[in-house]
Amino acid sequence: MRLQLADHLARGYSFCVLQFCRIAIALLIVAVLAACTTVALPPQVTVAEVEPSGKAAKGPDCNLPVLRTTPLTDYREVAIIEGLGNRFVEEKDVLPLVVAKGCETGADALVIRDSRAQTSENMTGYYINAIAIVYGKKHPTVEQRTR
Numbered sequence: 001m002r003l004q005l006a007d008h009l010a011r012g013y014s015f016c017v018l019q020f021c022r023i024a025i026a027l028l029i030v031a032v033l034a035a036c037t038t039v040a041l042p043p044q045v046t047v048a049e050v051e052p053s054g055k056a057a058k059g060p061d062c063n064l065p066v067l068r069t070t071p072l073t074d075y076r077e078v079a080i081i082e083g084l085g086n087r088f089v090e091e092k093d094v095l096p097l098v099v100a101k102g103c104e105t106g107a108d109a110l111v112i113r114d115s116r117a118q119t120s121e122n123m124t125g126y127y128i129n130a131i132a133i134v135y136g137k138k139h140p141t142v143e144q145r146t147r
Helices: 002-036 091-104 142-146
Strands: 044-049 075-085 109-119 124-135
Touching: 044 091, 075 091, 091 109, 091 124
Parallel strands: none
Antiparallel strands: 044 075, 075 124, 109 124
């Protein structure tokens, strides 16, 4: 009888160890798969108004020209637009959102000042710095009117 009891306990112990190993392996596989996945946050766009554009906002799908250099005609800078995407995106992913924000300002065009992938202490990802412009002469300031 005593031999049967010892044999029964030995099988129970090996069953617990086997079940523990199966659970540990399953958890390890789940942890490895979770570490391999990436969470891609959508690009973030911020707008800082420099001066009112004097024009109505356009829809986000407007056909806003994107310039790489400043135009030769007179223009006014009405907003600074910055877009930042995660490290897995490119310009083609961030630029449409920057253009949509430019449309909201009522701008006539966007001038891209900086467009690059970067890794730094504060920002990692694809960065676009653009200026929303309106064609025409600059409005006179208060100081110019009093002279």
